[in-house]
Amino acid sequence: MKKYTLKSLTALILLANAFSAQSATEQRQAALQNQPQTQTSPNFYDRRSEGWYWYEDPEIKRKEALEKQRKLLEQQRRVEEQAKATQPAVAPKKVDIYDPKTQQFNQPIVVQASEPKAKVLSAEWLKQVMPETLMKAIDRPFENDGSPSAETKAYMYMQRLTLDKAQNFSKAATTLTQIDPFLDETARVPVDTATNKVFSIALDKDKKEITKHLASFTGLWFFYDSTCSFCVSQYQYLKDFRIKNNFKIMMISMDGKRLPNMDINEIILPDRGQAKKLRLRITPSIVLVAPPNNFYVLSQGLMTQDSLLTKILLVADQTNLLTKEQKAKLDPYSKGVLTPDQIARMQKVENDLNNDPTKIVDVIKQAVGNE
Secondary structure, three states: OOOOOHHHHHHHHHHHHHHHHHHHHHHHHHHHHHOOOOOOOOOOHHHHHHOOOOOOOHHHHHHHHHHHHHHHHHHHHHHHHHHHHHOOOOOOEEEOOEEOOOOEEOOOEEEOOOOOOOOOOOHHHHHHHHHHHHHHHHHOOEOOOOOEOHHHHHHHHHHHHHHHHHHHHHHHHHHHHHHOOOOOHHHOOOOOHHHHHHHHHHHHHHHHHHHHHHHOOOEEEEEEOOOOHHHHHHHHHHHHHHHHHOOEEEEEEOOOOOOOOOOOOOOEEEOOOHHHHOOOOOOOEEEEEEOOOEEEEEEEOOOOHHHHHHHHHHHHHHOOOOOHHHHHHHOHHHOOOOOHHHHHHHHHHHHHHHHOHHHHHHHHHHHHHOO
């Protein structure tokens, strides 16, 4: 039997490892050569520079592609704007000149159209020139000798011209509003103390007459609960309101009991489902009743006498409880104001107004005169 020394065993192990490493290398190279070269199946060994634990997020790549596309579009837009700025505002046009004597066309001439300029010293001209002059005056307020610069003087004189033109317009507008009744607001609602007092007295008188008219065919339902502290105060307000305006008021108890401060001769009615039908949630609640079948919830909560009367008149104005003349008396401030129907009729002459805006005077007068 052959004996092996320690040195010989070590040499055999190293030799075996060398053969094993060479075999593994050959196998790997063979696998690489046999690997199909496609984009959908990348080889790990070809991408070993990315590390053993590589990972790429496709969302990041998508965002990078979108950002690159956005930058390209932005660059293209800037190029187009620069090209547009360098182009003339209006393209030149060739015009052929016909000579009737020779019955021939002469050499064409080029006509360069230009944008219309604002009339000098007009409001449009000042609007265009003043900002530029102001910027120049700010950059150079003084001359070399310390005196105000030409730009500063020019801007201040332009400002003076603007103020004078505005004052002239204001004077013309004031004169017109005083001589034209349609434009004179004091003809609708007086502003001085004496006439305004007469106006207010007449308005109060009209309100009282309309309230008396409403009290003749409408009434109030007062829904309360005996445990409601606000109902006690509301009952007192309603007593005074009934005496002052002669409104009929029916007391409807939600729990069938009387209020502590209620008069002995006050008639109490139980709630028979009216509150549920009217969708009342809290007490006290007040409902305006206009027979045979009109009900308007005025309040769900405490309300004073003045607020209650205002709410009644408002509901009457927005419903069919009043005539057209009575509604006009309730709102004298709308006297002379163009209605939506009148404005709609005026819009039918849109072409005429676009061609000549000054025709609006005749159009408005015609719309008001047809009423």
